[in-house]
Amino acid sequence: MNKNRIITYLLFIAMLTTMSPIVEAQESKLPEAAIYIDKQPINTRYIMRDDHLLVPALFLKNTGAQVDKNEKYNSIVFKMKNKLFSLPIGTNYLDDYNSWLDIWKRSTISTATVNFRGEIFVPLIDVATKLGMNVTYDSVNKTTLITTNYTIESNLVRNVNTTEKLVALTFDDGPEDKYTPEILDILKEKGVKATFYVVGQQIEKFPEQMRRIVNEGHGIGNHTWSHPDLKNKWSATVKEELLSTQDQIEKVVGLQSDLVRPPYGSYTKAETVLFNEIGLKNILWNVDTEDWSGNSADEILSNVRKDLAPGSIVLQHNFGGNFLDGTVEALPRIIDELHEEGYQFVTIHTLLDRAK
Ligand SMILES: [Zn+2]
Numbered sequence: 001m002n003k004n005r006i007i008t009y010l011l012f013i014a015m016l017t018t019m020s021p022i023v024e025a026q027e028s029k030l031p032e033a034a035i036y037i038d039k040q041p042i043n044t045r046y047i048m049r050d051d052h053l054l055v056p057a058l059f060l061k062n063t064g065a066q067v068d069k070n071e072k073y074n075s076i077v078f079k080m081k082n083k084l085f086s087l088p089i090g091t092n093y094l095d096d097y098n099s100w101l102d103i104w105k106r107s108t109i110s111t112a113t114v115n116f117r118g119e120i121f122v123p124l125i126d127v128a129t130k131l132g133m134n135v136t137y138d139s140v141n142k143t144t145l146i147t148t149n150y151t152i153e154s155n156l157v158r159n160v161n162t163t164e165k166l167v168a169l170t171f172d173d174g175p176e177d178k179y180t181p182e183i184l185d186i187l188k189e190k191g192v193k194a195t196f197y198v199v200g201q202q203i204e205k206f207p208e209q210m211r212r213i214v215n216e217g218h219g220i221g222n223h224t225w226s227h228p229d230l231k232n233k234w235s236a237t238v239k240e241e242l243l244s245t246q247d248q249i250e251k252v253v254g255l256q257s258d259l260v261r262p263p264y265g266s267y268t269k270a271e272t273v274l275f276n277e278i279g280l281k282n283i284l285w286n287v288d289t290e291d292w293s294g295n296s297a298d299e300i301l302s303n304v305r306k307d308l309a310p311g312s313i314v315l316q317h318n319f320g321g322n323f324l325d326g327t328v329e330a331l332p333r334i335i336d337e338l339h340e341e342g343y344q345f346v347t348i349h350t351l352l353d354r355a356k
Contacts, residue, residue, distance in 0.1 A: 200225035221259030
């Protein structure tokens, strides 16, 4: 090779190496659109292939279907009421389970289920139709509409309806041994009962703190085993996160909670189905102190004053990355200030019992 050819060759190699990440970046940036499920718009990434719309398999959890990956058969499994079927990845097959005959029947669907950069995409219309749902396309607004025909009992509580001046303080993500004892000391001194949303792996690490919470009369709720965003998890994992925490609570304090708070307040209808199945009421909040962000006591107090009303549920933390010095400092001030206004502090259970 002469010198010029070598330079050209090297330039070509350089061009290839600089080009490939750009190509990847473009490919990995999938378009997003809102798909309406029972009139609720839910944003999702999607792929169009041979005129067929593919969405991430987990998107279907928004319909209430349980969605799992079967590693052994390399397939995606959908479960809803008495329906059970699976889509082998990389094929355009659908295997439908007939429980009467205990057999699987294979049929062909519009396009293949694909693995795109580690995420499984399924043909939306085939799956939704098989789940007994109606799918229509609104060509004027260019949106896809799904009617699930599936009624799921909502068990969500953000606050309760009451004229009594009742308020429930809640502390998430513990137990641990720095802030938890400080918070418990303050609550004890002030004679206030609160509710702790506990994380399974934290209970395992700090059983003594867990016992103290319960022994001092506070309420407890399930806050999953490892605090994941449940939306992004297969249904079997979600169930395991909840049940292992139920077991850990039972092991350490000998009781089971009937309350749950999904991490980040994030969940789909599929999680609501599981909460109902396990017997957990989904308790969110209507007053967010944003204490996890490292807010000062003053900022926490002003957040409480802004949104507090009779029947409120206040979100605070006793563990989680940031400094919670503000939480501890604000607590006696919140209690004194609200006592002066005539508020009574109750656990979530008492609050629910005294709701109108
Ligand atoms: Zn949390």
